[in-house]
Amino acid sequence: MNRPTITDLARMLQLNASTVSRALNDHPDVSPETKKRVNELARELGYTPNQLAVNLRKRHSGLIALLVSEMNMFFNPSVFRAIEEEIHANGYNLIILQANNTLSRETQNVQICRQLAVEGVLVSLSAEAQNLDHFATLLDQKVPVVFFDRVLPQDHSCSVTVDDLEITRQAVDHLLKKGHRRIGGLFGDPKLSITRERLIGFRETLSNAGIPFDPQLAMYAQNSEEGSHCALELVEKHQVSALFAMSDELMVGAVQALETTKKKIPEELAIIAISDGFAPEFYNPKITHIRHSGYQVGQHAAQLLLDVIRGTIKKPLQEKLACQLVELGSV
Amino acid sequence: MNRPTITDLARMLQLNASTVSRALNDHPDVSPETKKRVNELARELGYTPNQLAVNLRKRHSGLIALLVSEMNMFFNPSVFRAIEEEIHANGYNLIILQANNTLSRETQNVQICRQLAVEGVLVSLSAEAQNLDHFATLLDQKVPVVFFDRVLPQDHSCSVTVDDLEITRQAVDHLLKKGHRRIGGLFGDPKLSITRERLIGFRETLSNAGIPFDPQLAMYAQNSEEGSHCALELVEKHQVSALFAMSDELMVGAVQALETTKKKIPEELAIIAISDGFAPEFYNPKITHIRHSGYQVGQHAAQLLLDVIRGTIKKPLQEKLACQLVELGSV
DNA sequence: AACCTTTGTGCAAACGTTTGCTGTGGAAAA
DNA sequence: TTTTCCACAGCAAACGTTTGCACAAAGGTT
Structure with a gap:
């Protein structure tokens, strides 16, 4: 036989489909004895509910979507892992776009x-997105959406990010504390708010230390090669x-380039990065960094989304991770 | 109004739902004029079909699943990217487990x-899987399944892999050609067939060159730290x-460790790896490697799966990429 | 004895599409 | 004029569940 349906079970047991359905879902209205009969036959035939029918009837899909700007070896794997684990533990499935x-x-x-x-969407915006107009169809329908990592700066939706100003300050302060006065910065795509924020943090921290900002010392690079x-x-x-690198990718590019020079790290050149913590281990000496855990970001974003779905959270919440x-x- | 349905459109246009459905699907049985009216109203109301209902009716989900053993920064991102692109270009969506x-x-x-x-499943097996018993429910139902990267050695299902013996031979031959006689090997989880195959390739290539295999020179390491x-x-x-490293992860561990020694690469120590090509760029000198493209593997696996779904392919096919x-x- | 409650089950509608079949009006063919 | 055919549209069933409601039988309360 093809995959058995609830109706098949009902016919074989001389019951109504509704009773079988209730039995399988452990509804209190059905007698223990009937439940037993139903469950036994179900197990015997290897019955599993047709999720397509359930979805239509219940008007939900059990799916959560992860919208990501690109697949990136430095940040995504841990984010994906955290999100998948959290989503799965709550009975949802993850689709990635x-x-x-x-x-x-x-x-x-x-x-x-x-x-x-x-039933919910997690979003790390692409660089081209300068507003949320294209999310209108979802937001209008009240589909829960949580933005993370790459978000719009002045937006009031739910989001999980790090405090870009603060972490950049920490990094630059560390360099200042070690006596560096002439500090170069490597920054990513200027269209991204994280880039702009980190650049502001960079400038302000230097200013606060009485070092005038030299635009030549803050450079934009789109990938590790340009970083080099x-x-x-x-x-x-x-x-x-x-050197301050705002991402793993730029840090890797920088270190690769520096190995061609004779400069010794950290004696002749210090380097610090914002990083997930893996790439800094690739080198010797290991690279000092501000640990920006993709796992943590993913986990918090997923938890926040689940809270919104459950209705536990009423107002939009912007979470900033430390x-x-x-x-x-390396410093 | 809530999301409009086909019935809503039908009512507004004084048509039957079936006609609206046919009009939207450009069925020849409906007049051009009616199609125009329907499509205009649909656009106006922002109608999109309820995929849940379509799925139930058509008895398919439009979903392809990617089963992966773990999220790994070295191999997964490019594999994911290739698969997502390929799947998406063919109108399916990807769910990741x-x-x-x-x-x-x-x-x-x-x-x-x-x-x-x-409607199809792409699988990179976990290390614990020593047979395909747990896939029986899928295979019995004739759900198309394609295995890639981490597969069972003696299996006759569809699969996309590389020729592990051959690529290891290439790598070791290259070292031999450069005059190395005392070559160390770093290998991953011995439970994985790729590990066993590559180890065999390693031994045989040395044997063929008249170098007796020294078990002490082939070591197992589960992660980059052990690799170090x-x-x-x-x-x-x-x-x-x-040194020969069978993966990026082990290569990275090895290089990191070697930077602590005084040994110069490649003058005092040569190193070669099997790699996706990214990590070798992190270093200076860049690391010589056998390029095992995750993107290519993912792309071919997805294409093969789509072929199986379409029925273009009748017999199981084992594809080995060069x-x-x-x-x-570095050598 | 009449009534109410509880317990277990069945009936039927609904979720939103798709699709085989039927039917109608009009044009073309005889 | 009658017959045939075609273009177009509607009817109704189906996909497999879930769920509000009705209902029968049994038990309990006045």
């Missing part, structure tokens, strides 16, 4: 969420004594 | 696939002149 950093794919992904009737070039320029042309300095050999 | 390398979670994930009525320890032992205690030597500075 990537946007390739384009607004059009992101918009399309939002439509998919709507069509699939996902910028790092070389900062070190060789602008003679910085310390980060800690992990002092290793 | 991780097994935490346990058989129990993997079994559970198989059940989820069945319940959700996924093993690398140090091989270099300092066993005085190898070259890999190329990327010679950089």
